[in-house]
Amino acid sequence: MQPSLPSHHPLLGPDTAILAAQQQSASASFFHNQRTNTAHQDANSNAVLAPASGAMPFTVAPPQAHAPFDAGALAFDAAITNAPPGAPNKHTTYPYVTGTSVLAIKYKDGIMMAADTLGAYGATKRYKSISRIVPAAPTTLVGAGGEISDFQYISKLLTELNDNDVIRDDGVVLKPREVFAYLQRVMYNRRNKFDPLWNSLVVGGVDQATGEAFLGTCSMIGVSYTDSHVATGFGNHLARPLFRNEQRDDMTEQEARALLEKALRVCYYRDKNSINKFVIGTVTKESGMKVSEPFSLSTEWGYDAFVHPTKHALGSW
């Protein structure tokens, strides 16, 4: 028997495409319609908010020629591109290419930071060699989750900060704590403009003078704290419980690395927006700053819980 062609959206399933489109256009109709209608009018006209001739302000937008693949995202893009002058900014209110968790712990000699190298476009594993751990100052590493382009901008800010410091040549170098304070201000300032940088940042390093290790994290709205171990995103839920049990500030390098690899493995098993390609960065007083070449971890997918994920989970299907 020939399989019949599906009458519904091939990816979203029966009725979902149409429903999603209708819901979106209904909920967005008030602002969205007015914007799209007025966008073609003279921008100087005083009647900017009046609907175009014949169109009722609350009518649903006419169906488009092509069924939208992701109606929500398209409506969102349209709201940005058709916004009238003076409307609130909508750019960077929605991350596009994102990185997932960054994990970091203190150990005997300094700090160790780990992340995978994926830049995910939604759920698509789009860019697989993105460096999300970068040197920010002579003994400071910054790692980032969240929007990659925003992180590239932050990296640029940090490069300029460090260049200016080098040029000054006064024998005073930026300490990790200072880089952290700077980033806190940048993140909080941008959220106050309602234009946040969509990142969770981890700052780690060693004070060259005292040898003291520093580890801190800052969220996209400027919430920040320092601790002996930090993690962003999923890592907060998956890795930090492990860190709480096992991390000590006097760990050896081998122990610290083993713990980070364990945490990376746990994150990789459970976070679908991650790949098995990681880098580990270290900062120590003795040997300075290093970011490793990318490597992958051995994995074992034969566990019963992986093979039968719903077996012991009551209520799932």
Next chain:
Amino acid sequence: MSSVGAGYDLSSTTFSPDGRVFQVEYAQKAVDNSGTVLGLRVRDGVVLAIEKPVISKLAVPGANRRILSADRSVGMAGAGLAADCRMVVNRARGECQNYKHFYGSAMPTEVLAERIASYVHLFTLYWSVRPCGASTLVAGCDQSGGERTPQLYLVEPNGVVQRFYGTALGKARQSAKSEIEKLDLSSMSAKEAVKAAAKIIYQVHDESKDKQFELEMTWIAPETDYEHRRVPADMLAEAEAEAKAAIEAMDE
């Protein structure tokens, strides 16, 4: 009115009848009275050196620097009014940062030198400002592919920019220049140039006028990864010792 030009030297916006702008020439005089400044462009780098008179015995050694960085690999040595030098360097820093921010790569030295020249030139065009009393040597190292090209430019108060293998400014510029002419710059390494520069500075120093001076020296070299850095203290001390020894040998 004793001469043709008399009365035409108060404004930088008025030519004298024989076609000169005296205020700009006076600015050049301020530069010519400065401590000697030296720039050598050699095979694999650039060396900048300054004879800096000690203004007070209470001054902190090494303070009040006259050679500053405009970018990681751009050094600027100023002759003339220190404050004017600083103003020019600050402008150059802004230009470099802006260029890097916009184009994503370091500013070519030639572009920088021309921008500085345009900036300095502006001060010769308006009655409301006085010309810049500083000449700057701009040392850089351009990278294209794997190739590094050392560069040395001179920007003068009148807005002229020139490219050099080696040049000197300030009090003893004439004798310093004739010493530089004796060097084989195109085959010399930056390391050798450091010693040569120290020797020239000590040689042209006029003992009768300024008793004490400090030798300030920076370089761009393979040893600094082609970034603009101060010559390390031990290397500077060695170069100074050799320079002094050479002078003494010559006197005998």
